[in-house]
Amino acid sequence: MNLNLTKILFVNSIMIGVMMAISSNNWISLWTSMEIGVLSVVPLMTQEKISSDSPIKYFIVQSVSSSIMIMGMMTLLSMINFKILMTQAMLIKIGASPFHTWILSMIENVEYYVLFILFTLIKIPGLLTLSILNEQLKFWSILSMAIGSIMVINQSSIKKMLSYSSIYNLGVMMSSMNENQIWVLYMLMYSFMLMLILMMIKKLKINYLNQMIINELETMTKISIWISLLSMAGLPPMMGFTIKMVVLEKMIMKTEFLLTSIMLMSSMVMMFMYMRISFLAMTLYSTSIKWKMFKKSNTDIKIMIINLTSTPIMLTLKSLS
Structure with a gap:
């Protein structure tokens, strides 16, 4: 990993998103911290010399999971069990089975430091949300x-x-x-x-x-x-x-x-x-x-x-x- 200013900026943004998620006390703040992480990972993927569709795949999957999460937050005060929607959104976001195929389709075209971020830092907000839901x-x-x-x-x-x-x-x-x-x-x-x-x-x-x-x-x-x-x-x-x-x-x-x-x-x-x-x-x-x-x-x-x-x-x- 070459330490240029762009990579340092986006890695710091990912760390800020993780810290925001850990200290969040409401769903909107938690969702915002996840989006900061997503929007910081996509530029890191696009900096690779090999042109690929990995950033697009990652962005689409994360957008779908965020949409399901927002739908779950909208049904928070209704009779619908919002925890089901939130759990499904988090399982898609962290790449748990059977929602894991998107990881395999994009993983070959990313650098190893991005791989480390995807498997560790980015998953912390999703796992934290699952522990809060207690499903x-x-x-x-x-x-x-x-x-x-x-x-x-x-x-x-x-x-x-x-x-x-x-x-x-x-x-x-x-x-x-x-x-x-x-x-x-x-x-x-x-x-x-x-x-x-x-x-x-x-x-x-x-x-x-x-x-x-x-x-x-x-x-x-x-x-x-x-x-x-x-x-x-x-x-x-x-x-x-x-x-x-x-x-x-x-x-x-x-x-x-x-x-x-x-x-x-x-x-x-x-x-x-x-x-x-x-x-x-x-x-x-x-x-x-x-x-x-x-x-x-x-x-x-x-x-x-x-x-x-x-x-x-x-x-x-x-x-x-």
Whole structure:
């Protein structure tokens, strides 16, 4: 990301919109903060060298969801249940399943920093609105976890894999939407994991998983990337498992056994896919020079240490408190 004044301006506008949403005390202010975020993301998309229709698709989808939200606000004082309309509008806005197809159709033509903004910052106002509405989101949560974990199996594009992973993690967050502390912690740790993965992918210029097999990358670099992906899927004892463990604990305490089972099975599917690819990349099709296989990189080692030590540290702090 080149730090020019235009990008700094619009990224700051997105941050202002998120802060407005967090501090809003009425629906109009919340809607305004979402529109500030939308109108700031569209110019960031249009600055790419590749001409595409991604900004138009994003703007149309967000306009439709905002229109449904305004309709819900208009029916606030009538006999119609406005929460249904508001919930549907937020599910479209954040790209939860089955309203996720617009993300996949536009994601290939955006830069990685825009991808990070779309998967993290822009979704915070929508998730905040869903927690305020306090509606039952079990069906949407199960659907997002199932589709996100199943559809990621046939993907070779890194961006689409991260998109389906985002849909899956949205399902996990929606399952704990009644507990504000849990989903906020989940979003913070998911954002950190996504940032680590995107930094490595952008640095290595990898767009497809096949490049991991045929490129002459260091073995430690490959291991670090796969550990980050497995952490995103929730494999213990990595960072991604820590937040899923907190969600599972709350689900079991509330006797939500169906959600717990779906979450565990979908996590197993995602871990199977990532581990299968990692075995291919590091064993069968490895063409690297053997005496350079374990050449160390400080960045790779730091990322591996962060992923592998997070869960033991969190468990130790929890036992001490």
